Amino acid sequence: MNWIYWVCVGQAGPMKPEAHFTGLFVPLVTPFTDDLRLAPEALARLADEALSAGGARGLVALGTTAEAATLTAEEKQAVVRICSTACRAYGAPLIVGVGTNDTAAAITTLQELARSGDVAAALVPAPPYTRPGEAGTLAHFTALAEHGGLPLVVYDIPYRTSQHLSTGTLTTLGHLPQVVGVKYAAGAIDAAAMELLDSQTPGFAVLGGDDAVISPLLAAGARGGILASANVRTADYAELISLWQRDAAGPARRLGAELARLSAALFAEPNPTVIKGVLHAQGRIPSPAVRLPLLAASPDAVRRAADLATAGQA
Numbered sequence: 001m002n003w004i005y006w007v008c009v010g011q012a013g014p015m016k017p018e019a020h021f022t023g024l025f026v027p028l029v030t031p032f033t034d035d036l037r038l039a040p041e042a043l044a045r046l047a048d049e050a051l052s053a054g055g056a057r058g059l060v061a062l063g064t065t066a067e068a069a070t071l072t073a074e075e076k077q078a079v080v081r082i083c084s085t086a087c088r089a090y091g092a093p094l095i096v097g098v099g100t101n102d103t104a105a106a107i108t109t110l111q112e113l114a115r116s117g118d119v120a121a122a123l124v125p126a127p128p129y130t131r132p133g134e135a136g137t138l139a140h141f142t143a144l145a146e147h148g149g150l151p152l153v154v155y156d157i158p159y160r161t162s163q164h165l166s167t168g169t170l171t172t173l174g175h176l177p178q179v180v181g182v183k184y185a186a187g188a189i190d191a192a193a194m195e196l197l198d199s200q201t202p203g204f205a206v207l208g209g210d211d212a213v214i215s216p217l218l219a220a221g222a223r224g225g226i227l228a229s230a231n232v233r234t235a236d237y238a239e240l241i242s243l244w245q246r247d248a249a250g251p252a253r254r255l256g257a258e259l260a261r262l263s264a265a266l267f268a269e270p271n272p273t274v275i276k277g278v279l280h281a282q283g284r285i286p287s288p289a290v291r292l293p294l295l296a297a298s299p300d301a302v303r304r305a306a307d308l309a310t311a312g313q314a
């Protein structure tokens with residue numbers, strides 16, 4: 001049984017562990033060597049830095065930022081092992097990305113992760129590429145919730161999945177007992193986003209997932225964020241969340257504007273190529289290498305982002 005469920009099961013049955021899904025979650029990159037082998041020591045160092053000096057609430061393993069799509073099954077196991085060791089040391093929740101358009105395969109993966117006992121939740125996108133419609137997507141998540149054995153964070157990212165999810169569908173998902181949150185990356189802060197943030201389903205945390213607009217999302221009530229940009233300047237993203245939680249609007253606005261410029265630079269080329277370039281330039285990973293179909297970021301893009309990454313740390 002999953003540790004989060006274990007601590008939260010009371011006489012009335014399982015409760016949603018809402019507090020665990022508040023704050024900053026860092027979806028770590030997967031460091032490689034120049035010849036594209038996994039660099040486990042560098043990953044362990046990044047995990048440790050994010051949770052200690054960075055002040056992150058938790059980690060995300062095998063997100064898009066981790067290049068999960070091009071990791072082997074053995075590499076995925078190693079990545080989860082390294083991240084769960086770090087999370088255990090800090091008492092921090094680990095979220096693991098499970099992205100597939102095969103419902104049965106996703107259930108099998110969730111059940112395997114649940115057996116490890118170290119995973120707080122799975123981050124699951126709407127089924128990519130298939131475009132099953134909202135009813136099919138709802139059926140997919142309901143099957144995962146009922147049979148996967150893990151709490152779920154729904155990943156709403158239509159620009160990658162091509163599947164739109166309405167506020168009504170997200171709210172319905174939020175009422176499933178196993179669904180503990182949504183990573184909201186719908187591409188805009190519009191009336192639908194405001195409606196979702198206003199609905200505040202108990203035990204269902206809205207976490208921002210569009211880095212460049214995380215500050216206004218937090219201002220409107222998001223509980224935290226899963227932010228690739230936080231691989232760089234982790235502590236500042238944690239501070240931004242904390243400022244909005246404390247209603248410190250002035251400093252939050254200023255820091256938010258600065259970090260939005262950094263995020264725009266980090267996403268100027270396909271994620272996580274620029275982030276890896278910056279981390280390599282900072283000496284934090286052994287190589288900026290990414291696996292095909294990604295190509296390494298251009299030197300110009302890395303230079304621009306690296307300048308912004310150090311600007312706030314002088």
Ligand SMILES: O=C(O)C1=N[C@H](C(=O)O)C[C@H](O)C1
Nearest residue numbers: 027063064065226227228271
């Ligand atoms: O891996 C993640 O989780 C994230 N991926 C997004 C993407 O690459 O589209 C960006 C977000 O910051 C976190």
